[in-house]
Amino acid sequence: MMHGLNAVRWVGGSEIELVAIATNGRIVPRFSELTPEKLGRAGIVRSLKFGTTDASMLAIENCPDRRVVTILLRGATELIVDEVKRSLHDALCVVRNLIKDDRIVYGGGSAEISCALKLCSEAEKAEGLEQYSFRAFSQALEDIPLALAENAGLLPMQTLADLKAVHVRENKPHFGVPSLANSVGDMKAEKVFETLIGKKQQVMLATQVARMILRIDDVRSMSDNSSYPEIE
Structure with a gap:
């Protein structure tokens, strides 16, 4: 000084x-x-x-x-601080998404189930090979609630079947995989929501990756020397 x-x-x-x-x-x-x-x-x-x-x-x-604004994070170990940092970053991203677009969807896989059911109904109207694309996309969306049910210790296929029945028969698209129950849960009552912009980004990114993989028509291994010409 x-x-x-x-x-x-x-x-x-x-x-x-x-x-x-x-x-x-x-x-x-x-x-x-x-x-x-x-x-x-x-x-x-x-x-x-x-x-x-x-x-x-x-x-x-x-x-x-x-x-x-600077946020100061403190913890007993670096591992705890890193975990808090990741959690805080995720929370700030949610706030950012809501500022950009305040529309939300129900969580717990309920949005994916609703989209999967809609794709199945559209597949019935499609002609030719397009209906297979609709059904494949629908099955891919169903993997989300299946994974959530498995992580929650539930029977994945049974839980998915119960949720589909609730969505179709009772017309309750806000039902999804619960976190603390042994049956389907009301995401609206439990206040489990996701931002629409975040959900759209997830689906679009997964679709782009799938399209990149589908463009691959051949896989070659470096151990297969006969497949490559000799370079002098």
């Missing part, structure tokens, strides 16, 4: 950009280009230490621009 001013030895590229946004400051490459108009503003700038380590963190608080 000199003349009552703190100096930070090194700030990463992404961090310095966030600091500039939060404080409404300008990034300058040389001290000679520094002017009062390019300075940022902050209410409090302090150094913090946590735990028993010597590592310190610079906290910049009461900034003019509140869009930049």
Whole structure:
């Protein structure tokens, strides 16, 4: 510290950009280009230490621009911190998806079952080989509730059959695989939802991967030397 001013030895590229946004400051490459108009503003700038380590963190608080926020994660081990970080990232992604598109679908595999049943009905109207594509896509969607039922310790095929019966006979598309019950569950009552934009991205990505695999008409092994010409 000199003349009552703190100096930070090194700030990463992404961090310095966030600091500039939060404080409404300008990034300058040389001290000679520094002017009062390019300075940022902050209410409090302090150094913090946590735990028993010597590592310190610079906290910049009461900034003019509140869009930049840092979330501090702490845990007993790095494994716990990494798990919390992944969970928090998933939660923030859900919020981001809801901001982009606030439409939701019921979870627990209920959306996949509804789409699978609709594809089956459309397969009856299709002619030629198209009906096989409809049925194959329908069976692929049914793998989601089957996997959920297996992970929940239920009988996958029996659970899927029960859910289909509820969807068709009772017209209850919001029923899906429960997490704490031994039968089908009401996702609407249990408040199990998924974002529509996230569900669409999952289906589109899986479809693109399947299309890429279907384009492969031959697989060659490097051990099969006779399949490759000699290069001198």
